[in-house]
Amino acid sequence: MFLLIKEKEQAVEINNIFDSHAHYDDERYEEDRDTLFQQLHHNGVIGILDVGCSLTAAEKAVSLARQYPFVYASVGLHPEESRTAVPGYLERLKQLAGCEKVIAIGEIGLDYHYDDTDKPSQKRIFEEQLLLAEELKLPVIIHSRDAVEDTIDILSRAHTRGVVHCFSGSAETAQVYLNLGYYIGFTGLVTFPNVKKVLEAIKIIPFDRILLETDCPYMAPVPYRGKRCTSDMIAFTAAKIAEIRGVPVQELVDAATENCKRLFEI
Numbered sequence: 001m002f003l004l005i006k007e008k009e010q011a012v013e014i015n016n017i018f019d020s021h022a023h024y025d026d027e028r029y030e031e032d033r034d035t036l037f038q039q040l041h042h043n044g045v046i047g048i049l050d051v052g053c054s055l056t057a058a059e060k061a062v063s064l065a066r067q068y069p070f071v072y073a074s075v076g077l078h079p080e081e082s083r084t085a086v087p088g089y090l091e092r093l094k095q096l097a098g099c100e101k102v103i104a105i106g107e108i109g110l111d112y113h114y115d116d117t118d119k120p121s122q123k124r125i126f127e128e129q130l131l132l133a134e135e136l137k138l139p140v141i142i143h144s145r146d147a148v149e150d151t152i153d154i155l156s157r158a159h160t161r162g163v164v165h166c167f168s169g170s171a172e173t174a175q176v177y178l179n180l181g182y183y184i185g186f187t188g189l190v191t192f193p194n195v196k197k198v199l200e201a202i203k204i205i206p207f208d209r210i211l212l213e214t215d216c217p218y219m220a221p222v223p224y225r226g227k228r229c230t231s232d233m234i235a236f237t238a239a240k241i242a243e244i245r246g247v248p249v250q251e252l253v254d255a256a257t258e259n260c261k262r263l264f265e266i
């Protein structure tokens with residue numbers, strides 16, 4: 001437990017945090033990962049889902065999950081990795097998913113942010129991995145950036161369940177994902193200025209569909225924005241959502257942790 005946030009001018013301890021989306025395979029944790037994990041455990045973090053973005057990252061995520069009891073892994077190719085998808089990548093993902101601590105396929109999806117995006121290959125890699133998730137009966141972790149229409153189009157034809165991670169869209173978009181049965185994942189982005197649209201979306205998400213995540217090392221919430229993010233900082237993301245919904249922070253954290261365990265069958 002860790003005295004982390006203020007609620008109604010009182011400091012409160014937040015615990016039972018499950019970080020549903022982290023990248024501790026990143027080299028930025030290479031030097032102090034071991035002590036950091038101990039510290040996080042001490043600070044109320046009970047579980048971490050380490051999400052692989054490439055084959056190399058997925059392999060690392062699996063080895064972290066094998067090494068640390070409270071770490072789980074997700075394996076997949078991020079849309080920005082589509083171009084580097086080697087023949088046989090699906091087989092490799094399938095092999096990695098054979099580890100019992102691999103609980104999801106992801107992060108997968110579409111990212112049209114950059115002008116030189118190869119949309120057809122992104123769509124192909126996305127659809128292939130959705131089929132893999134279906135075959136393995138694993139939930140998916142969806143990354144969608146500047147590609148709402150195509151993401152929804154593809155997901156509505158797939159037979160998968162999962163979470164739309166680092167949600168930054170509108171209430172209308174959130175509703176479409178909810179109707180498709182998806183959970184919505186929120187990062188420190190909700191604490192940034194000028195995110196009115198997302199705050200509107202937060203108002204309409206049922207409590208049993210909210211997931212909390214860091215996307216660390218990125219997306220550290222205010223007051224740590226720009227710093228290397230760690231899973232205990234979820235308390236600030238939770239505090240923002242709890243404030244909007246008018247519930248105690250711990251209640252929100254508990255609900256999100258329960259949702260995470262339900263979705264990923266932990």
Ligand SMILES: [Zn+2]
Binds near residue numbers: 051107215
């Ligand atoms: Zn991520």
